[in-house]
Amino acid sequence: MKALLAFSMLPLAGMALADAGGGHDMQQMWQKSLARAPLAVGVAFAPDGRLWRADVRQGVIELAASDDFGQRFAAPVKVNATAEAIAADGENRPQLVFGPQGEIGVGWTQSLPQPFSGHARFSWSRDGGKSWSTPQTINDDAAPISHRFVVLDWSSKGLTAVWLDARDKTAAKAKKHDYRGSALYSAAFDPASGRFGANRKLADYSCECCRVALAHDPDGTPVALWRHVFPGNIRDHALQRLDGASPLQRVSFDQWQIDACPHHGPSLSIAGNGTRHLVWFNQGRAPQMLFYGRMAAGSDKPADVVGIGNPDAQAAHPAVLAAEQRVLLAWKEFDGKQSAIRVQQSTDGGKSWSAPRTALEGAGQSDHPQLLRWQQRVFLIWNMAEGGLKVVELSPLSAEH
Amino acid sequence: MRSLLLSLLLLSGAVAAEPLRPFVSGSLQQIVGAQRGKPFLLAFWSLDCSHCQDELRMFGKAAQQARLPLVLVAVDTAAQQAEIGARLRKYGLDKQPAWVFADADSDKLRFEIDRRWYGELPRSYLYRADGSSEAVSGKLDARRFAAWLQQIGG
Numbered sequence: 001m002k003a004l005l006a007f008s009m010l011p012l013a014g015m016a017l018a019d020a021g022g023g024h025d026m027q028q029m030w031q032k033s034l035a036r037a038p039l040a041v042g043v044a045f046a047p048d049g050r051l052w053r054a055d056v057r058q059g060v061i062e063l064a065a066s067d068d069f070g071q072r073f074a075a076p077v078k079v080n081a082t083a084e085a086i087a088a089d090g091e092n093r094p095q096l097v098f099g100p101q102g103e104i105g106v107g108w109t110q111s112l113p114q115p116f117s118g119h120a121r122f123s124w125s126r127d128g129g130k131s132w133s134t135p136q137t138i139n140d141d142a143a144p145i146s147h148r149f150v151v152l153d154w155s156s157k158g159l160t161a162v163w164l165d166a167r168d169k170t171a172a173k174a175k176k177h178d179y180r181g182s183a184l185y186s187a188a189f190d191p192a193s194g195r196f197g198a199n200r201k202l203a204d205y206s207c208e209c210c211r212v213a214l215a216h217d218p219d220g221t222p223v224a225l226w227r228h229v230f231p232g233n234i235r236d237h238a239l240q241r242l243d244g245a246s247p248l249q250r251v252s253f254d255q256w257q258i259d260a261c262p263h264h265g266p267s268l269s270i271a272g273n274g275t276r277h278l279v280w281f282n283q284g285r286a287p288q289m290l291f292y293g294r295m296a297a298g299s300d301k302p303a304d305v306v307g308i309g310n311p312d313a314q315a316a317h318p319a320v321l322a323a324e325q326r327v328l329l330a331w332k333e334f335d336g337k338q339s340a341i342r343v344q345q346s347t348d349g350g351k352s353w354s355a356p357r358t359a360l361e362g363a364g365q366s367d368h369p370q371l372l373r374w375q376q377r378v379f380l381i382w383n384m385a386e387g388g389l390k391v392v393e394l395s396p397l398s399a400e401h
Numbered sequence: 402m403r404s405l406l407l408s409l410l411l412l413s414g415a416v417a418a419e420p421l422r423p424f425v426s427g428s429l430q431q432i433v434g435a436q437r438g439k440p441f442l443l444a445f446w447s448l449d450c451s452h453c454q455d456e457l458r459m460f461g462k463a464a465q466q467a468r469l470p471l472v473l474v475a476v477d478t479a480a481q482q483a484e485i486g487a488r489l490r491k492y493g494l495d496k497q498p499a500w501v502f503a504d505a506d507s508d509k510l511r512f513e514i515d516r517r518w519y520g521e522l523p524r525s526y527l528y529r530a531d532g533s534s535e536a537v538s539g540k541l542d543a544r545r546f547a548a549w550l551q552q553i554g555g
Binding site: 115116208209258259260261262263264281283289311312313314316334336337339364365366385 | 447448449450451452453454455488505506507508509511512513516517519520521522523524538539540
């Protein structure tokens with residue numbers, strides 16, 4: 001209720017700003033920006049090839065499907081009947097997954113009035129999106145602290161949620177103990193009861209506000225990749241196979257030592273042969289800041305790490321997608337006037353790369369790029385304030401030249 | 402004694418809180434121009450950056466001791482100004498000049514400020530008298546901040 005109140009009061013703020021001196025009508029500008037849906041959109045292909053999008057509008061998640069690869073979307077359906085404060089920014093976006101029986105699962109982070117606090121939330125539909133379960137809170141700790149940045153993965157092994165959780169940090173602080181960052185937690189969904197089960201801590205000391213990447217190995221076991229806080233406040237990346245036995249592996253070695261919130265999480269894609277393809281952002285090896293690396297199944301660190309993107313053009317927020325030997329990278333750059341999504345392709349499993357090219361560009365505010373696969377076709381998805389959701393197919397390398 | 406008097410003065414509310422200013426294209430030049438060549442600290446922060454709170458606490462303590470040439474810019478939205486104001490009051494920083502990002506295209510604002518800033522927070526710029534500045538990502542080290550205070554005080 002408190003969260004709802006805080007949410008409903010949002011549009012009332014923004015009235016008493018000092019004048020910028022440039023004739024800006026601040027009030028009008030902000031009313032306009034509040035009326036717009038946040039740009040952080042969740043997208044996924046259903047098993048039948050329809051592309052779904054999940055947008056946040058006035059505290060409600062709206063789902064819409066397209067049967068022509070994103071050129072047109074049908075009228076949306078509402079997931080949560082009661083509006084709540086839903087986080088929707090670059091690192092926190094609605095999560096959209098599909099189950100083996102055509103189930104649709106939607107996850108999101110509900111913001112609470114307390115700073116840095118939230119709940120991981122979930123609702124699902126078993127009738128193709130017509131009706132939705134009452135939203136449930138996945139985290140079994142109800143304290144108004146951080147349980148945010150929830151991500152979902154639905155594989156042959158079931159539906160898994162992973163999020164960043166501050167309960168251990170809070171407990172440590174109460175005892176006046178130091179605690180680095182946050183913790184990574186997970187829970188498994190039980191379709192019979194329709195509930196997520198007991199929460200399990202995967203790792204202490206994650207970074208606090210970078211998105212987590214979640215994918216699964218060929219056997220269906222989920223694998224998480226996240227920014228971790230290693231001893232000495234080194235914010236490098238860690239990977240863990242969520243089989244209950246595999247240890248945390250350090251997978252980036254850029255030595256970025258910093259007391260900061262980068263708001264800049266990694267991306268992970270696992271090929272059919274089990275090779276893990278990773279992209280991440282780090283400043284420890286400036287001037288290069290974006291990196292790609294790949295790990296063959298069973299290897300303990302990435303091979304052939306390469307820097308990508310132009311650091312003088314704000315190269316940021318990379319995505320990776322492996323469709324067997326074809327691997328695609330996409331990231332955002334900005335030249336001072338326009339944003340561009342730059343892409344690079346490999347046809348030999350990530351060993352060699354094409355020159356980067358601009359796949360989409362435009363002025364104004366925009367979301368991070370996303371890559372999706374439907375069978376052997378790969379699509380780039382980018383949501384823009386001016387121009388809306390762009391969906392373009394990235395053709396195989398041979399067709400580009 | 403002087404700091405005690407100053408604290409009392411601040412507590413009495415004799416100094417009015419600064420209104421939050423909208424940071425738009427060109428605001429950086431306005432901020433730098435207003436300092437008229439005096440060294441100052443320009444600090445970017447946000448409501449959802451936990452490390453920023455530690456830094457704000459450090460700034461707040463320093464601001465109690467002496468006049469602090471500090472300009473704060475929240476990388477949030479003007480819609481959050483009530484929360485921003487409350488946070489600044491909490492740390493005793495509501496008398497510092499404070500701005501909030503007020504262009505929906507925050508990428509553009511950030512590029513204009515510094516094309517090598519990727520949005521990590523906190524982000525500070527230590528401006529020298531000659532108008533040049535040094536960028537720092539992450540929480541300003543307490544010793545470095547103290548050294549800088551001493552340097553500009555002398």
